[in-house]
Amino acid sequence: MCFSILSFTALCSVSECVQRQYHFINDGKTWTEAQRYCRENYTDLATVDNMNDMNELNKYAARVWIGLQRASCDKWQWSSGEHALYRNWATGQPDCNDECAFMRSGQWHEGQCSDNWSFICYNGKCKHLKGQGIYLTKL
Ligand SMILES: *[C@@H]1O[C@H](CO)[C@@H](O)[C@H](O)[C@H]1NC(C)=O
Ligand SMILES: *[C@@H]1O[C@H](CO)[C@@H](O)[C@H](O)[C@H]1NC(C)=O
Numbered sequence: 582m583c584f585s586i587l588s589f590t591a592l593c594s595v596s597e598c599v600q601r602q603y604h605f606i607n608d609g610k611t612w613t614e615a616q617r618y619c620r621e622n623y624t625d626l627a628t629v630d631n632m633n634d635m636n637e638l639n640k641y642a643a644r645v646w647i648g649l650q651r652a653s654c655d656k657w658q659w660s661s662g663e664h665a666l667y668r669n670w671a672t673g674q675p676d677c678n679d680e681c682a683f684m685r686s687g688q689w690h691e692g693q694c695s696d697n698w699s700f701i702c703y704n705g706k707c708k709h710l711k712g713q714g715i716y717l718t719k720l
């Protein structure tokens with residue numbers, strides 16, 4: 582009993598703790614407006630950094646903004662500032678002429694940041710390993 586509680590605590594301090602909860606917002610906004618909406622009402626515009634996340638999201642067949650923005654050609658970062666390591670670009674993407682990314686059926690495409698798409702926010706907890714500390718974000 583005690584052991585399992587301890588090992589849960591140990592796991593929790595090094596990993597993501599809780600699967601992200603995604604929320605589809607069925608309202609067209611620009612990428613920046615979508616980010617503002619998500620930061621005010623949830624944790625942020627969707628971050629996707631593993632297969633589990635992807636499997637949650639590939640059911641959306643319409644174009645939806647995710648929290649991914651281009652830093653320079655072929656360098657993309659999440660809304661939190663984290664470098665995007667896990668990637669799921671569609672064939673031929675990114676082709677380096679647009680600055681924001683939308684997702685369609687799980688695959689990522691570059692899109693013009695000023696376009697008006699629905700979007701995905703997320704709530705997460707125990708994310709963002711930055712420097713020495715683990716930053717807790719609201720659920
Ligand atoms: C964006 O889409 C919404 C509907 O989802 C619409 O109400 C709004 O007028 C659109 N904005 C622009 C600038 O096209
Ligand atoms: C947060 O959600 C509320 C309710 O849907 C909305 O009125 C408000 O505009 C949202 N915040 C932002 C920054 O868009």
Ligand SMILES: [Ca+2]
Pocket residue numbers: 675676677678679691692
């Ligand atoms: Ca493009």
